[in-house]
Amino acid sequence: ATPAATMVGTTLGAQNGVLFKGGDVLERAKDVDTVVFDKTGTLTKGEMELTDVVVFDGDGQPLADSGSLATDGGQLTAAERLSEDDVLRLAAIAESGSEHPLARAIVDGAKARGIDVADPDDFENVPGHGIKANVNGSEVLVGNRKLLRDNGIDPSPAQETMERLENEGKTAMLVAYEGELAGVVADADTVKESAKDAVRQLQERGVDVMMITGDNERTARAVAERVGIDPTNVRAEVLPEDKSDAVESIQTDGRKAMTVGDGVNDAPALAVAYVGTAIGSGTDVAIEAADVTLMRDDPLDVVKAIRISDATLEKIK
Ligand code: ADP
Ligand code: MG
Numbered sequence: 001a002t003p004a005a006t007m008v009g010t011t012l013g014a015q016n017g018v019l020f021k022g023g024d025v026l027e028r029a030k031d032v033d034t035v036v037f038d039k040t041g042t043l044t045k046g047e048m049e050l051t052d053v054v055v056f057d058g059d060g061q062p063l064a065d066s067g068s069l070a071t072d073g074g075q076l077t078a079a080e081r082l083s084e085d086d087v088l089r090l091a092a093i094a095e096s097g098s099e100h101p102l103a104r105a106i107v108d109g110a111k112a113r114g115i116d117v118a119d120p121d122d123f124e125n126v127p128g129h130g131i132k133a134n135v136n137g138s139e140v141l142v143g144n145r146k147l148l149r150d151n152g153i154d155p156s157p158a159q160e161t162m163e164r165l166e167n168e169g170k171t172a173m174l175v176a177y178e179g180e181l182a183g184v185v186a187d188a189d190t191v192k193e194s195a196k197d198a199v200r201q202l203q204e205r206g207v208d209v210m211m212i213t214g215d216n217e218r219t220a221r222a223v224a225e226r227v228g229i230d231p232t233n234v235r236a237e238v239l240p241e242d243k244s245d246a247v248e249s250i251q252t253d254g255r256k257a258m259t260v261g262d263g264v265n266d267a268p269a270l271a272v273a274y275v276g277t278a279i280g281s282g283t284d285v286a287i288e289a290a291d292v293t294l295m296r297d298d299p300l301d302v303v304k305a306i307r308i309s310d311a312t313l314e315k316i317k
Contacts, residue, residue, distance in 0.1 A: 009312030017295035018305045025291040029275055029309035031256050035202050035302060036247060038261035038269075039213035039220060040101065042279055043227055043299065044189040046262070048101045050109025051170055052186040053088045054161050078138070078178045085115060087183035091175045092117045094133035094140040098125060102171060105187040106142070128214050128239040130173065141176040144216065148174050148181070158184055166218035169226065195227040198299035203228070205306070212238055212246055212259075212269070244268035260294075260302055262286055277302060 006023035013020050020026045037043050057080055082090075092110035095103035096117055110117050120140070123133035130143015132151070141147055145162075148155040153176050155162075161184050165172035170186040199209050210233040213220050220236035238246050247269045251257050259266070259273040262280055267289035270276030278290035280297030287293050294301040 005312050009308055012311065013305070013308050016301070016304055016308065018301055018308060019293040019295065020305075020308075021291050021293075025275060026309055026312055028256075029258070029292065029306050030313055032207060032258040032275055032306060034208045034210060034250060034255045034257040036210045036212055036250060036257050036259045036269075036273070037229075037299070038259070038263065038266050039211055039215060039223055040189060041262040042260055043195045043211065044191050044223065045297075046101060046189060048105035048171075048187040048189050050088075050105050050112075050185065051188045052165060052172075052184070053084050054184040055082060055084050055087050056158060056161075056181055056183055077180055080180075082177065082182050084183075085113070087175050087177075088113065088185060089115045089117070090135060090140045090177055090182070091142045091173070091185050093120050093135050094123060094131050094142050096120065097123050098131055100125075102173065102187050103131065103142075106173075106185055109187075138178050139176075142173050142185070145174065148176055151176070151179075153179060153181060155181065157181055163218060166216060167222055169219055169222035171215055171219050191223065191226050192297070192299055194298055194300045198303055199228045201300070201303045202306075205303075207306075208255075209233060210235065210250065212243060214238055214240060214265070240265040241268075244272045247272050258302070258306075260299075277305065 006026060009026045010020055040046050088110050092107045095106045096119055107117055120133040120135050123131055126132055126147055129147040133140045141151055145155040155174050158174055158181055162172045165186045170188045172184050172186040175183045175185060202209050209229050211224050211229050212235045217236040220234045221231045224231055224234045235246050247259055256274040258275040258277055259269045260277045260279055261270055264283050264285045267285045270289040276290045277292040278286040279294045292305050
């Protein structure tokens, strides 16, 4: 573009909260044929809330009665004697040292129910899978199916409960206590108001819209459905370090992908994309790696960025 056209586009962008890092990207944006949205914090608000606590008996059946189990069962194991509040308290203690939004929601949810949340004796973050903690000498795990399997615990008795919650678009996490499945807690996030419109406007332009997330397949699909993204365009259970590979593989057939993300996790995926876009209150790392920064938290500004690129190039002709 001519310097004058670049100036016009850059100014138009700035007036709309769309910051282009140079004239190059201002030109490239109009050619984007695929937009890959990160789920959490990008299509959703990223404000998780605790929604469910389910206790299991020894056979993996959710307990109808949420109170404490009868104490006369001599063979009851530790996990079988837990109440709903016990499960939530253990999960919250285990998560109290974690900054993860899923962890914050569990801790806040427990406190809101009047549960006293102490610190664990020790805890370990297992990125993309969950948390492993020592609470009063007992091991507590909170996380996905793989976390339990990797620690020798079979998560399958909880499958029906997990699926039910995930089909509602919630992130369901297994809680294990002393080597046994003890319960499930779930967090939910809300989809941003304009996410659906943004997806539709991109699709109307002929842009293929995709979603990438570390969250499980079922939750991811439920959220995708809500915003109008085709289930086959969902890449779920992608580990933080694999997000950039996922974007590269999408681009192997010559696609020109714009990735849109907000988190530290997303920076590598923004860096390898044809156009990397950081959204809203995005972290400094994401903004640094991005070609475009959207000042607002609004997915519709993704469409705006592409339209400004169109308009700038029209001025050149
Ligand atoms: P996202 O891409 O949505 O930010 P992550 O890669 O951080 O997801 O995590 C992927 C999955 O691992 C989560 O959906 C959850 O099941 C599990 N997980 C990660 N961190 C935690 C945690 N602190 N507590 C419980 N589960 C966790
Ligand atoms: Mg994330």
